[in-house]
Amino acid sequence: MSVLPFIDIGLSILVVTVAASTIFMQELFAAVVSYVAYGLLLAFVWIRLYAPDVALTEAAIGSGVTGVLLITAGKRLVPLSRTTTEAEPTLTLRVFAGTFAALVACALGAAILVLPDEPPSLAPEAAVAASGAGAGLGNPITAVLISYRSFDTMLEKIVLILAVVAVWSIGTDGAWGNAPAQLRQARPHPEMVFLAQVLVPIGTLIGIHIFWVGADAPGGAFQGGALLAAMWMMAMMAHLTEPPRIDVRWLRLALVAGPAVFLIVGLAGVFMAGSFFAYPPSLAKPIILFIETFMVLSIAAALPMLVAGPPNERPVP
Amino acid sequence: MTTAALAGLVGAALVGFGLYGLIVQPHPLRKLLAFNLIGSGVFLVFGIVARRGAAAGFPFDPVPQAMVITGIVVAFAASAVAVALIWRLYSETGHVTLDPDAWTEPSRERES
Secondary structure (H helix, E strand, C coil): CCCHHHHHHHHHHHHHHHHHHHHHCCCHHHHHHHHHHHHHHHHHHHHHCCCHHHHHHHHHHHHHHHHHHHHHHHHHHHHHHHCCCCCCCCHHHHHHHHHHHHHHHHHHHHHHHCCCCCCCCCHHHHHHHHHCCCCCCCCHHHHHHHHHCHHHHHHHHHHHHHHHHHHHHHCCHHHCCCCECCCCCCCCCHHHHHHHHHHHHHHHHHHHHHHHHCCCCCCCHHHHHHHHHHHHHHHHHCCCCCCCCCCCHHHHHHHHHHHHHHHHHHHHHHHHCCCCCCCCHHHHHHHHHHHHHHHHHHHHHHHHHHHHCCECCCCCC | CCHHHHHHHHHHHHHHHHHHHHHHCCCHHHHHHHHHHHHHHHHHHHHHHHHHCCCCCCCCCHHHHHHHHHHHHHHHHHHHHHHHHHHHHHHHHCCCCCCHHHHHCCCHHHHC
């Protein structure tokens, strides 16, 4: 008898417990920390579902980068959680909300248990796409992302840029064009600086590797880009580099490079392969890797800018 | 019970906890945490659809998985905008609350 069912059950209990602790924890900061732990545990659940690509994304972005964002925000906001004049929710509200949430969860669980035995699947269509325009790619997820559902992936990059524009616009009028506040206000510990000096070159290499193998194995532009973004953030936290001013040209070019190249190649497909976002099969793999290179650049630029937040009021001397 | 069904039930439980936190927790950052919990629960339910939809020689259906990857990135982008809004709300009003009555109180004591 295999031990896997027990691992599954143990993992499920652990994930639900840690998720509950993010909700019921008294301290704000403790809740944020358990959210990060929860994201990492969830990555294991994804691995058990035969989804290593999703697991990598969840660990890197869902837990890692979101964790940095929330911990930075939490540290800024923790002193303020005492100054809020918020009334605690009444017992009636708690009971009502608890019943409502339990009902929704039970309905969802019941729906999952009675799913039809003959599951609907887009896998055959995706397989056709993967052997057609996505030819030469061994990883079906990458084939779907860049070939079968390429328009979604392109629009998602535009969502990232829109989010960066939104975050920048939330700053005050006078701050426009300045650099965002430093990710870490206090002077970094020497250990932190050393860690960043050692880890950033290695992590950059691993990020590029994950992007490169993504054509044939789990990995890809999102996961690799997120790792490069993490390395940049680590360098900023150790004060090895400053967050750039938001009006410098190289930053803006890096942000739009991914979607712009994707769109141009997509339009070129109209003339070269007969339809929008179609690639000539003989050139599909080089074209897809070309698009992904610029997408990695855009992701690596956009994620740290989203974490760094709006531009700072005072210009950095 | 299969791995997929178990993961689906975990997803359902996550949605339940997230929904409760979203309603009950007063702090906006905690509401954001709860909302992200609902989001990852929905992704997990979507993920078991990918697991069950194995066909055409794949051990899983790659289309929902690719959409979940897209979804995780978009959820992060939305969280970043939310954090920026919460921070601006604090620097404008001096309070971190969604209760409009608190905003009308002058926050000048903080500045003086």
